[in-house]
Amino acid sequence: MPKLPARPDLGQLRHQAKDLLRDATRDSTHDQKLAVARIHAVSDALTLTGSQLALAREYGFPSWAALKTEVLRRRLLDDGDVTALAVMIEKDADLATHSLSGWCDHNLPPLSYVALMCFQDQPSPRVEHDRSAALARALIAAGAPVDGPSAEGETPLITAASYGNAAVAQVLIDAGADLERTGDAVPGGTALSHAIEFGMTEVVQVLLAAGARIPSVVEAAGLGDVTAFLEAGTTVAERVRALRQATAKGHLQVMNELLDVGTPIDGLDGDGSTALHEAAWSGEVEALRLLLTRGADPNHMDTRFISTPLGWAQHRHEELGHSAAHDEVERILTKAAPPSAGGGVPRASEVVKPTDDPLSQAVTIAIHTGDLSALGRLLKANPELATMRLGDEDPNGMSRTLLHVVTDWPGHYPHGAATVALLAAAGADVNARFHGPHQQTPLHWAASSDDVAVLDALLDAGADINAPGAVIGGGPPLSDATAFRCWTAAYRLVERGAQTTLFAVAALELMDKLEAYFIEQEPPAAQEINRAFWAACHGGRPAAASYLLARGAELNWLPPWEPLTPLDTAATSGNTELVRWLHACGATTSSQLRGE
Numbered sequence: 109m110p111k112l113p114a115r116p117d118l119g120q121l122r123h124q125a126k127d128l129l130r131d132a133t134r135d136s137t138h139d140q141k142l143a144v145a146r147i148h149a150v151s152d153a154l155t156l157t158g159s160q161l162a163l164a165r166e167y168g169f170p171s172w173a174a175l176k177t178e179v180l181r182r183r184l185l186d187d188g189d190v191t192a193l194a195v196m197i198e199k200d201a202d203l204a205t206h207s208l209s210g211w212c213d214h215n216l217p218p219l220s221y222v223a224l225m226c227f228q229d230q231p232s233p234r235v236e237h238d239r240s241a242a243l244a245r246a247l248i249a250a251g252a253p254v255d256g257p258s259a260e261g262e263t264p265l266i267t268a269a270s271y272g273n274a275a276v277a278q279v280l281i282d283a284g285a286d287l288e289r290t291g292d293a294v295p296g297g298t299a300l301s302h303a304i305e306f307g308m309t310e311v312v313q314v315l316l317a318a319g320a321r322i323p324s325v326v327e328a329a330g331l332g333d334v335t336a337f338l339e340a341g342t343t344v345a346e347r348v349r350a351l352r353q354a355t356a357k358g359h360l361q362v363m364n365e366l367l368d369v370g371t372p373i374d375g376l377d378g379d380g381s382t383a384l385h386e387a388a389w390s391g392e393v394e395a396l397r398l399l400l401t402r403g404a405d406p407n408h409m410d411t412r413f414i415s416t417p418l419g420w421a422q423h424r425h426e427e428l429g430h431s432a433a434h435d436e437v438e439r440i441l442t443k444a445a446p447p448s449a450g451g452g453v454p455r456a457s458e459v460v461k462p463t464d465d466p467l468s469q470a471v472t473i474a475i476h477t478g479d480l481s482a483l484g485r486l487l488k489a490n491p492e493l494a495t496m497r498l499g500d501e502d503p504n505g506m507s508r509t510l511l512h513v514v515t516d517w518p519g520h521y522p523h524g525a526a527t528v529a530l531l532a533a534a535g536a537d538v539n540a541r542f543h544g545p546h547q548q549t550p551l552h553w554a555a556s557s558d559d560v561a562v563l564d565a566l567l568d569a570g571a572d573i574n575a576p577g578a579v580i581g582g583g584p585p586l587s588d589a590t591a592f593r594c595w596t597a598a599y600r601l602v603e604r605g606a607q608t609t610l611f612a613v614a615a616l617e618l619m620d621k622l623e624a625y626f627i628e629q630e631p632p633a634a635q636e637i638n639r640a641f642w643a644a645c646h647g648g649r650p651a652a653a654s655y656l657l658a659r660g661a662e663l664n665w666l667p668p669w670e671p672l673t674p675l676d677t678a679a680t681s682g683n684t685e686l687v688r689w690l691h692a693c694g695a696t697t698s699s700q701l702r703g704e
Contacts, residue, residue: 110166111167111210112178112694113212116186117179125163125172129154147159150165157172168210169210175210178210181203185221185225188238188240188242190243190246193246198250204250212662212664212694213663217253217257217264219252219254220256220262220263220264222240222276223271223273223280224267224271224273225273226238226273240275248283254280262291262292262293263286263289265277265287266290266293266297266299269299269306269311270305270306271306274310274313277314281314281318287300287315287320292631293634295630297323297327299315300321300327301323304330324337328350329351329353329359329362330357333362338369344375345375347371348376349377351367352382355383355384355390355399356387356392373403373404374405380410381420382404382410382417383399384399384406385420387399388418388424391431391434393440406441406444412610414576414584415584416576416582417445420582421441422438422581425438459495460496460501461497461498463499467493470482471486471513474486475513475514475521477522480527480530483531487531494531494534495536497509497543499543499544506542507544508542508543511536512540514527514562515550515553519553520562524559524561526565529565532570538551538570546577547576547577548577548579548588550566551563551571551572551585552579552585555589555597556585556592556597558589558594558595559597560596563600563601564600564604567604573606574607585597586598586601586612587612590611593647598616610636611639611643612643613640613652614644614649614652615644615652616647619651622656634662637656637661638662641657641661644656645675645677645678646681648682649683653674653678653690654689663695664695664696664701671698673695673696673698
């Protein structure tokens with residue numbers, strides 16, 4: 109079923125109905141037959157009325173009038189037209205309570221929708237006003253339940269707390285909103301928990317002034333004072349979450365207090381990461397230094413993305429663009445966590461030769477032509493060759509190993525697997541890293557060129573299948589394989605035991621693993637679902653894309669790493685059926701989003 113675009117436009121819908129009728133009355137063509145079938149599904153007559161009804165039914169509405177009403181309601185909310193909205197709901201009180209429906213982004217009760225209109229008191233990209241509080245008062249006056257239509261799920265107050273809408277939060281509190289109701293974004297968390305988690309300080313003050321209770325040591329850590337909770341027998345899991353919260357907020361004294369009572373410094377939070385991962389992601393430089401000083405492991409990989417704190421910092425840095433804090437975080441972590449198993453920096457015992465050196469050129473030619481005899485002679489005559497690096501002798505320059513030469517783009521060199529075996533037998537380090545702007549292992553490079561024979565040979569020789577260092581978020585080889593659409597390599601990595609992420613299982617359409625994220629554990633956060641939906645479209649995977657869209661993925665989400673919507677990336681995947689389905693759902697391109 110198609111979805112209405114985020115920016116409601118009744119004029120565009122009228123054009124769609126006219127276009128449908130025009131197609132239905134053309135000379136016999138494939139498009140004409142389809143258009144006739146669509147109208148005849150709801151009406152015997154090929155008329156504009158029948159075309160409008162067909163369009164309304166396809167969007168999930170019983171009539172054209174119902175579709176127009178919904179579009180007008182959304183338009184009034186987005187425009188902040190309180191007077192016109194009051195007139196509208198006076199005629200039909202259900203419009204104050206019934207959820208928005210048919211939209212590609214938000215299908216919420218109206219009161220919850222106005223609660224998320226502002227983000228930290230700034231209008232969202234969808235709206236150009238700050239009248240959300242006045243809209244909330246009008247809806248409540250018309251009968252909208254202040255705690256939402258259900259006894260379960262996120263209340264409007266929790267939504268306002270999560271999005272930093274202090275004005276709407278105050279309106280809801282004044283109307284009697286339940287301060288103790290819990291939501292899902294912070295599992296089991298009250299409105300105060302959500303406001304603290306997402307850093308909405310003004311809402312925190314509003315809630316505390318209204319008498320909101322501080323539920324646990326986690327929220328207390330976010331507020332900067334855990335004194336009352338350290339003597340109350342808190343669990344290790346609670347203290348680990350509290351350490352993560354204090355780290356995110358830069359509360360150094362609270363961090364020390366929690367560590368002083370035995371909180372595990374590398375304890376895993378609910379998402380499988382440590383406090384050091386949080387410091388790296390958040391750019392909290394002093395918190396990072398404190399954790400490292402007290403013994404945090406900079407090489408610890410999280411269980412969801414299989415990445416080190418440095419990988420998290422690099423990924424967040426890419427999203428933010430320029431960030432002095434993340435520059436410093438990356439500098440500190442690079443120094444604190446030199447890559448293991450060969451490392452990215454040449455060891456003093458390693459020989460580094462320029463690429464134009466005669467020996468460098470001879471061994472490169474032997475590898476790229478698959479001349480195993482010549483390679484064997486060179487290895488015998490030059491015992492240091494197996495561990496030699498080619499490139500810049502300057503410690504700050506770039507260099508690579510001979511196994512990187514085997515796996516260099518585009519890969520698939522003659523006798524590549526045998527070459528790997530020969531070099532490994534001669535002492536080459538299969539986990540050695542490129543030295544330069546990234547720290548990829550030969551396995552990363554083999555995955556990036558879809559060279560499965562060489563990939564298998566590296567794994568057979570002991571390569572670390574989950575080694576961090578990918579150019580994509582600092583992750584394992586599987587991250588590079590999925591990013592570069594090297595599907596054969598990606599599936600082989602999974603087959604041979606690579607740890608998977610939600611992004612990877614969506615890109616590979618591993619439906620059992622994908623469904624497990626929603627059935628066997630706490631459902632992923634909204635941004636993770638958006639990333640996974642984009643990955644499914646990137647991989648041309650319609651089943652995974654449909655599954656994730658049904659679970660809240662944003663149809664036109666733009667990732668931070670490149671300005672391509674799911675429709676844009678699907679169009680480059682080669683799956684035309686997926687592209688047609690996305691169009692039917694109301695998907696748009698990035699240029700359309702920019703109004704071009």
